[in-house]
Amino acid sequence: MGASLLPSPPFLAVFLFSLVTFSVNPEPALAITRHYKFDVMLQNVTRLCHTKSIVTVNGKFPGPRIVAREGDRLVIKVVNHVQNNISIHWHGIRQLRSGWADGPAYITQCPIQTGQSYVYNYTIVGQRGTLWWHAHISWLRSTLYGPIILLPKRGTPYPFAKPYKQVPIIFGNRL
Ligand SMILES: [Cu+2]
Structure with missing residues (x-):
């Protein structure tokens, strides 16, 4: 009598599996992993008729933009091809359980x-x-930097009218 009120073992197993799966990762299909490669290298860059060899990421100044959606994982391989020690800080990113990815050298x-x-x-x-993002060691931060653009999740609106167009504007040092 009392036993008939209990759910059958297979139903219970499926229910518990769903409960555990969806509480650990509520939107498994929406988030993706985005891979980037940052080659830290010297590059001749010209600004205001003046050419100088500077430390860049992938030969670009300012550096490449990172684009991700909320919930995405970023995997960024940084390869150091210059004579200086470097690290990259992802400025403003909340590093939840990934503090070792924050970037400040010696910290x-x-x-x-x-x-x-x-x-x-x-x-x-x-x-x-x-x-x-920017270099987080010594003077290298003066030329090593670029934007990180974090979009809302798919289907989630901005907390304001959707922009017609977005253009990142980065202020930096004159070479
Ligand atoms: Cu910073």
Whole structure:
């Protein structure tokens, strides 16, 4: 009598599996992993009729933009091809359980040495908007930087009217 009120074992197993799966990862199909490669290298750059060899990411100044949606995982391999030790800080990103990916050299990581690489791996949680990344060691931050654009989840509106167009504007040092 009392036993007939209990759910059958297979039903209970499916229910518990769903409960555990969806409480750990509520939207498994929506978030993706985005891969980037940052080659830190010297590059001749001309500004205001003046050419100078500077440290860049992928030969670009300002550096490449990172684009992700809220909930996405970012996997960014940084390879150091210059003579200086480097690290990259993902400015404003909340590093939840990924503090080792934050980037300040000698604080959360050893700097990446010449010829070495490091893979930054973190997830965007509860953030959208435009942030930036930059070198977090010595004077290298003066030329190593670029935008991080965090879009809302698919189907989630901006907390304001949807912009017609977006153009990141980055202020930096004159070379
Ligand atoms: Cu910063």
